[in-house]
Amino acid sequence: MSISAPSNPSGALGNFCSFLVRVVVVLSCAISIANADSARKLLQAPAESPARVPEGAPPVSDLPLPSNLPLIHKPHQRHSSPLSAPTVLAPGQPPFYGPLITSSHPPTSPRLSKPLMKRSASVPPAVELPNIAPTQISPGTIPAGLAEPPLSPEVSNCCKRDSILKRGTHGCHCVYPIKLDLLLLNVSQNPNWNVFLAELASQLDLLSSQIEIINFYVPSLSRLNISMDITPHTGISFSASDASKINSTLVMHRVHFDPNVVGDYKVLNLTWFEPPVPAPAPIVASEPVAAPAHQSSISTSPSPSNKGKHSNLILIFGISAGILVFAIISVLIICSCTFHEGKPKASPKESVKLRTIDAVARAGSLPHPSSTRFLQYEELKEATNNFSPASILGEGGFGRVFKGVLSDGTAVAIKRLTSGGPQGDKEFLVEVEMLSRLHHRNLVKLVGYYSSRESSQNLLCYELVPNGSLEAWLHGPLGARPILRDKDRLEELADPRLGGKYPKEDFIRVCTIAAACVAPEASQRPTMGEVVQSLKMVQRVTEYQDSMLTNNRPNQRQSSTTFESDETSSMFSSGPYSGLSVFDNDNISRTAVSSEDLHEGR
Numbered sequence: 001m002s003i004s005a006p007s008n009p010s011g012a013l014g015n016f017c018s019f020l021v022r023v024v025v026v027l028s029c030a031i032s033i034a035n036a037d038s039a040r041k042l043l044q045a046p047a048e049s050p051a052r053v054p055e056g057a058p059p060v061s062d063l064p065l066p067s068n069l070p071l072i073h074k075p076h077q078r079h080s081s082p083l084s085a086p087t088v089l090a091p092g093q094p095p096f097y098g099p100l101i102t103s104s105h106p107p108t109s110p111r112l113s114k115p116l117m118k119r120s121a122s123v124p125p126a127v128e129l130p131n132i133a134p135t136q137i138s139p140g141t142i143p144a145g146l147a148e149p150p151l152s153p154e155v156s157n158c159c160k161r162d163s164i165l166k167r168g169t170h171g172c173h174c175v176y177p178i179k180l181d182l183l184l185l186n187v188s189q190n191p192n193w194n195v196f197l198a199e200l201a202s203q204l205d206l207l208s209s210q211i212e213i214i215n216f217y218v219p220s221l222s223r224l225n226i227s228m229d230i231t232p233h234t235g236i237s238f239s240a241s242d243a244s245k246i247n248s249t250l251v252m253h254r255v256h257f258d259p260n261v262v263g264d265y266k267v268l269n270l271t272w273f274e275p276p277v278p279a280p281a282p283i284v285a286s287e288p289v290a291a292p293a294h295q296s297s298i299s300t301s302p303s304p305s306n307k308g309k310h311s312n313l314i315l316i317f318g319i320s321a322g323i324l325v326f327a328i329i330s331v332l333i334i335c336s337c338t339f340h341e342g343k344p345k346a347s348p349k350e351s352v353k354l355r356t357i358d359a360v361a362r363a364g365s366l367p368h369p370s371s372t373r374f375l376q377y378e379e380l381k382e383a384t385n386n387f388s389p390a391s392i393l394g395e396g397g398f399g400r401v402f403k404g405v406l407s408d409g410t411a412v413a414i415k416r417l418t419s420g421g422p423q424g425d426k427e428f429l430v431e432v433e434m435l436s437r438l439h440h441r442n443l444v445k446l447v448g449y450y451s452s453r454e455s456s457q458n459l460l461c462y463e464l465v466p467n468g469s470l471e472a473w474l475h476g477p478l479g480a481r482p483i484l485r486d487k488d489r490l491e492e493l494a495d496p497r498l499g500g501k502y503p504k505e506d507f508i509r510v511c512t513i514a515a516a517c518v519a520p521e522a523s524q525r526p527t528m529g530e531v532v533q534s535l536k537m538v539q540r541v542t543e544y545q546d547s548m549l550t551n552n553r554p555n556q557r558q559s560s561t562t563f564e565s566d567e568t569s570s571m572f573s574s575g576p577y578s579g580l581s582v583f584d585n586d587n588i589s590r591t592a593v594s595s596e597d598l599h600e601g602r
């Protein structure tokens with residue numbers, strides 16, 4: 001019994017799985033690209049949409065904004081995350097004067113604060129302010145009679161960029177200030193600067209000690225441009241809300257100075273410094289210069305806005321990862337199911353057989369054929385009575401053949417092959433595989449086999465042919481040939497049931513053909529085509545003679561064109577029987593045989 005192997009289900013499955021995996025990979029790529037695009041858009045959003053109100057400054061964005069609202073610059077960009085790139089504090093509200101960038105001030109005093117100097121390198125010059133341009137008076141000088149503002153004497157190089165030394169502290173205690181430039185419009189001849197600072201501080205909810213004048217500039221007689229550093233009372237920088245509050249208080253003119261001291265004011269610039277926030281990755285999607293120079297910005301890092309973007313990104317990546325994992329698991333499940341469906345379901349009996357074959361294959365270390373039964377050596381040994389000489393059927397070129405009966409009652413002929421070595425083992429198994437697939441009614445069926453590399457035993461088990469071989473029947477002592485060679489014994493070959501009632505001439509002709517077929521040498525035997533032609537001639541001669549007898553026209557036999565004789569023909573063209581022609585007297589020509597007969601093989 002053979003077990004049909006599946007038509008390579010693993011190959012088709014492999015192709016299917018590979019297709020699905022490709023689909024998943026393509027989907028993943030698409031998702032990644034989409035994510036990257038989303039991320040890029042999110043990252044670029046602040047720079048591309050400068051008019052967007054930052055979520056990070058709700059106190060400011062909620063405020064009613066005056067037309068001359070100065071914008072706040074975000075000085076720190078070097079270490080800032082792109083998500084904390086400058087955002088606009090006052091969308092669509094251009095300042096009346098434009099911002100007064102510190103760098104546009106003439107370098108007057110060496111006491112300009114260090115952050116101011118540094119920032120001038122990275123911030124482009126701003127809009128010119130013709131109304132407040134200096135006229136006759138040198139910057140940093142003060143007209144006679146005008147009381148000079150008390151400049152902060154403390155300058156230190158120990159602080160980092162944009163930070164300044166906090167006044168009144170020991171050591172290098174640096175803080176990030178808010179820099180404020182005010183244009184005082186009506187400065188008295190002898191203003192009390194302490195009163196000015198006190199008024200400013202109290203109306204900004206600050207302490208006087210938090211404000212220090214670091215520079216001044218006199219554009220005209222009664223006007224004075226004054227630069228101040230506002231330092232945080234606690235911590236090292238102002239919070240976004242504190243900065244926004246100071247900004248809005250100033251620009252909305254909620255601060256009122258004594259008209260006898262400095263008069264009204266205009267806010268020229270307010271810059272809020274904060275410590276750089278270390279970014280996890282050097283993402284510099286939006287450089288500081290990318291922000292419009294005329295717009296101040298306020299940004300915190302991380303601001304709530306950026307947190308929101310981060311959470312959006314995390315959400316997108318999370319969903320994408322989830323989809324990817326789900327797709328991969330689905331593909332694996334589908335592949336697994338398809339693979340199990342593609343497997344042939346062997347019957348219990350076949351399973352046992354396959355297990356046996358597997359076990360033997362493992363033991364014998366050679367792949368064993370699965371298309372026929374693997375028989376146990378013990379069974380074969382028992383069937384042949386331990387390969388006793390009495391069981392021998394015959395011996396061929398590859399070993400002896402023993403007669404036996406298997407445990408299930410099947411009569412078999414067991415051919416025990418002589419060892420052919422390792423190569424012989426391999427060839428044996430190949431042959432078994434081939435023989436097991438050959439099925440024909442004229443071929444002896446292979447029942448099973450046994451093979452062991454260790455014991456060098458290879459046995460084939462065939463169906464038993466009970467009546468002996470053809471050769472024995474033809475050439476053996478009781479066979480046909482000895483009788484055919486003796487004309488006196490030919491009658492022994494005729495079926496006794498005929499009782500001698502048959503055409504004797506025809507019988508002789510058929511015996512002649514049979515004798516030719518069992519010639520000792522193969523080269524002397526006729527081909528099958530010749531045998532068929534000869535038998536047909538025998539039949540036609542008989543029919544012709546019958547017809548002649550029926551019509552009572554015996555002379556027509558000689559004139560028949562069907563069976564014209566060439567006088568040289570004989571029944572067989574070669575061999576010892578070539579001269580023997582039982583048809584000679586009948587003038588039967590081989591050319592009378594129809595062409596279709598010639599195509600019949602041996």
Ligand SMILES: Nc1ncnc2c1ncn2[C@@H]1O[C@H](COP(=O)(O)OP(=O)(O)OP(=O)(O)O)[C@@H](O)[C@H]1O
Pocket residue numbers: 393394395396397398399400401413415444462463464465466468469
């Ligand atoms: N299936 C069978 N049933 C009965 N007898 C068999 C069967 N197979 C072989 N024999 C006997 O065993 C003898 C040896 O057969 P085997 O097939 O080994 O050799 P061979 O066919 O005669 O020649 P070769 O070795 O060239 O194949 C045969 O002559 C026959 O008598």
